[in-house]
Amino acid sequence: MDLSSINPVLLIASLMVSATPIMLAAIGETIVEKAGVLNLGVEGMMITGAVVGFVVGINTGSPMLGFLAAAVASAILSISFGFLTLYLLSNQVATGLGLTLVGLGLSALIGKPYEGMKSTTLDPIEIPILSDIPIVGKMLFAHDPMVYFSIILVGAVWAFLKYSRAGLVLRAVGENHNAAHALGYKVVRIRMLAIMFGGACSGLGGAYISLVRVPQWTEGMTAGAGWIALAIVVFASWKPWRILLGAYLFGGVTVLQLNLQAAGVAIPVEYLSMSPYLITIIVLVFISALGNQGAPASLGRSFHAST
Amino acid sequence: MSLKSILTGAVAALGLTTGAYAADVKVGFVYVGPVGDGGWTYEHNKGRLAVEEHFGDKVETIFQESVPEGADSERVMTQMALQGADLIFTTSFGYMDPTINVAAKFPNVKFEHATGYKRSDNVSTYSARFYEGRAIQGHIAGKMTKTNKIGYIGSFPIPEVIRGINSAYIHAKKANPNVEFSIIWAYTWFDPAKEADAAKALIEQGADVILQHTDSTAPQAAAEKAGNVVTFGQASDMAEYGPFPRVSSIIDNWAPYYIARTQAVLDGTWTSIDTWDGIGAGMVGIGEISSAVPADVKAEAEALRDALASGEYHAFTGPINKQDGSVWLAEGETADDGTLAGMNFYVEGLTGDIPQ
Incomplete structure (x- = not known):
């Protein structure tokens, strides 16, 4: 065993990279669920974002345009979910699962000609002054722009939900759609916008995997990240800063267990491999034991103005 | 239902x-x-x-x-x-x-x-007999590593993967007595993000050669991003990552076997058999050794390939001890297929335990 071979600076830097996709997807899903909609199609939207981001990134040579296209494509895909659940009142759980399957199939189809190709990836931006701080500088302030963006986004969502009037209305829609409707708020329109925001965030998360974290396109490459994002929303009790905590915890344990294995730590590998999931489950149990975790009261319920 | x-x-x-x-x-x-x-x-x-x-x-x-x-x-x-x-x-x-x-x-x-x-x-x-290809990879890896640390991404601890690790290690050690292997078990055949993370973890801990026994090209991409890291194509040539980081590869060639067996069904001559072919029969191909490999190393690797193909050299030739130091193969003895098929131990020099 040689723990000294694990470099904590690199470890923390890679855990931030590893956590960014699930954090982006989870923060989007938080807004969706805060509006009272349960969209289980995160995985499908992520993989769609991954393929569209990669294709656009390759064809334009600009990863930034790739991210933009990924956000737009996944938002468009999420509109289909919104249309089915909000206008045709289909079951949200079933429709969300369907969305995942559609996304996986569609992405495989789009991505076929792009297998094995390489895209330009995002270069890290070293934030002036801050990145010169010894140790902490390299750890926290020498990442690619999407890592910073994801953290800023978490802060923005938090401020939006807590301080803005629109955030209050969104939460009202999610807590009691009938009351919100009676007050004259457009429940369906607000939910549709929330769903599109969630789609765009999932798309960014997926594109981060195909453009930065891996970076290449392979079919099925999100490999369940969308489901982890859904778990993290519950884990975080629908609170934005806890999303950041949850995503970094999950990403951290994932990266740490690989590093511990490489360093030859004498813990059986099986325990290391299951640890990210195990820790997520344990924390979920603790949170549930605390009682009301702030799940939006109308979560998963269909709304129609006649009822 | x-x-x-x-x-x-x-x-x-x-x-x-x-x-x-x-x-x-x-x-x-x-x-x-x-x-x-x-x-x-x-x-x-x-x-x-x-x-x-x-x-x-x-x-x-x-x-x-x-x-x-x-x-x-x-x-x-x-x-x-x-x-x-x-x-x-x-x-x-x-x-x-x-x-x-x-x-x-x-x-x-x-x-x-x-x-x-x-x-x-x-x-x-x-x-x-992928382990024949692993022997060649091990040799090149041993010659090319500068940090003397070789990273190995394993999928599941099954005989197939363990054979590959042992074969690569034996030949890396012969080429360079100072090499050390770090092994990560990914517990998946295919998860690009996880494979990339595993490769990064190995690279961050000083490995400058990565061998993979998982199916995607993600470790190749991670190595390319890191710079001075050598990789090998796994199962397929992965030539798009050549000439560097991918310096050679093991290519599985199933087509002749699939055609022969389908023909046997058409002819009605199909019987239950056990086939285990290597480089010689063409089931294992060695992808082109790229220009990033020094000429003398390349020549040695090709000589090793030819010796394995002709059967004149066996990848598991004694003396080889098991990890605990007990004798497995005496001087000049070669491993029998039964032991290889069920291989569940590391050879001497590898550290860590095989997950059971």
Whole structure:
């Protein structure tokens, strides 16, 4: 065993990279669920974002345009979910699962000609002054722009939900759609916008995997990240800063267990491999034991103005 | 559920009667990953396409990709058998017991299971001696490492993977007595993000050569990003990452085997056999050793390849001790296939335990 071979600076830097996709997807899903909609199609939207981001990134040579296209494509895909659940009142759980399957199939189809190709990836931006701080500088302030963006986004969502009037209305829609409707708020329109925001965030998360974290396109490459994002929303009790905590915890344990294995730590590998999931489950149990975790009261319920 | 299975059975039976005109033989393939993984499944699918090409209208092929190992695979195989497949290739180690189970229910359907060791009257097994290719990779790795740390991304702790680790280690050690291996078990055949993370973890801890026994090209991309890290293509050539970081590769070539076995079914001469071919028979190909490898190392590696191909040298030739120091092979002794097929120990010098 040689723990000294694990470099904590690199470890923390890679855990931030590893956590960014699930954090982006989870923060989007938080807004969706805060509006009272349960969209289980995160995985499908992520993989769609991954393929569209990669294709656009390759064809334009600009990863930034790739991210933009990924956000737009996944938002468009999420509109289909919104249309089915909000206008045709289909079951949200079933429709969300369907969305995942559609996304996986569609992405495989789009991505076929792009297998094995390489895209330009995002270069890290070293934030002036801050990145010169010894140790902490390299750890926290020498990442690619999407890592910073994801953290800023978490802060923005938090401020939006807590301080803005629109955030209050969104939460009202999610807590009691009938009351919100009676007050004259457009429940369906607000939910549709929330769903599109969630789609765009999932798309960014997926594109981060195909453009930065891996970076290449392979079919099925999100490999369940969308489901982890859904778990993290519950884990975080629908609170934005806890999303950041949850995503970094999950990403951290994932990266740490690989590093511990490489360093030859004498813990059986099986325990290391299951640890990210195990820790997520344990924390979920603790949170549930605390009682009301702030799940939006109308979560998963269909709304129609006649009822 | 039972109604559903009756209905699917009925539909399959209808399909069978109408489809009978189409082809003489229907061949099914069960894949563990997507056909676009660029590695293991990609090569099996190339074998399938070769079968289609070779036989034309006489043979129809069907496949199912990304089938999880375990109960789900049993359902997929049953479905294929009900759809009228005459020959079914199950192409991952974890399909071993499901293949045996389903084969017992369909005595008239022939099954071929890749990399396993359980056979029955209608189940053959086939595999390639990938460890011969690993010996060559080990040699190049030992010569090319500057940090003397070689990273190895394992999938599951099964004999197939352990053989590869041992073979690579023995030959890396011969080339460079100071090498150390760091092994990460990914517990997946295919998860690009996880494979990339594993490669990064190894690189961050000083490994400058990465060997992988997982199926995607993600570790290649991670190595390319890191810069001075050498990799090898796994299962497929992965030439798009050459000449550096990918300096050589093991290429699985299943096409001749698939064609031969399909022919045997057409001729009615199919019997249950165990095939285990290596470089010599062409089932294991060694991808071009790139210009990034120094000429003398390349020549040594090619000499090793030729010696393995001709059978004049065996990749496991004594003296070799087991990890605990006990003697496995005496001077000049070579390993027998039985021990290799069930290999569950590290050779001397490797650190860490094999997860049980």
